[in-house]
């Protein structure tokens with residue numbers, strides 16, 4: 198499966214009202230790798246991720262998106278929900294639900310209509326809450342959690358889907374440095390087990406640890422390629438107006454103030 202494409206967008210145009218959010222985007226995201234989508238505020242990163250997840254209403258966009266070689270629209274809804282997991286920014290989740298039940302929502306694509314959760318569902322939810330270190334507040338409602346605690350519950354929910362492809366929009370928002378590191382280890386573990394992860398990230402030094410990078414600017418993709426490539430580093434420096442420099446420190450690529 199190495200060398201295969203998990204998600205592909207061709208000639209993607211997204212328009213809301215009179216505003217063009219994406220102008221003819223073409224991306225090919227490798228399977229079993231971690232892709233980071235980066236770029237300045239307003240570049241269209243979240244718009245692209247939402248389009249890849251099929252979350253834009255059909256009206257307002259043109260182009261084609263394929264998930265594992267099949268057009269998104271051709272996927273039966275439940276199969277797609279089991280194959281592609283989504284973690285958005287500021288997601289609307291009932292604030293009254295306790296964390297455990299929020300994570301259980303990730304198991305819905307695996308459950309027959311109106312069936313109670315199975316023993317397997319409970320096992321997966323417990324494991325995911327432990328992975329994101331959110332087990333201790335499993336009984337607390339989302340509304341009572343801090344931003345970072347809430348983010349770890351939402352991450353556990355995305356993991357509980359056990360999807361082949363995971364899309365995450367700014368998953369590190371509100372996470373403290375140790376939990377950012379944990380997130381990166383979780384992603385590397387997922388990739389090692391054959392999953393594909395695509396994340397929009399502002400934390401460039403973490404994005405630089407990914408396998409593949411999509412660099413966006415003004416509703417277009419300026420560059421996509423292997424993260425460690427010099428051409429990728431040059432594109433990053435360009436979109437951030439040369440106000441950052443990419444340098445290697447103790448064997449790791451880092452973004453430093455320019």
Ligand SMILES: Nc1ncnc2c1ncn2[C@@H]1O[C@H](COP(=O)(O)OP(=O)(O)OP(=O)(O)O)[C@@H](O)[C@H]1O
Nearest residue numbers: 213214216218236237238239240241242243244245
């Ligand atoms: N619902 C909307 N209606 C009109 N314009 C929108 C809408 N959503 C986003 N935009 C605009 O589209 C552009 C791209 O937005 P998007 O959220 O995709 O950017 P982004 O790269 O994810 O930005 P950030 O890093 O700030 O999160 C921005 O200029 C934004 O103002």
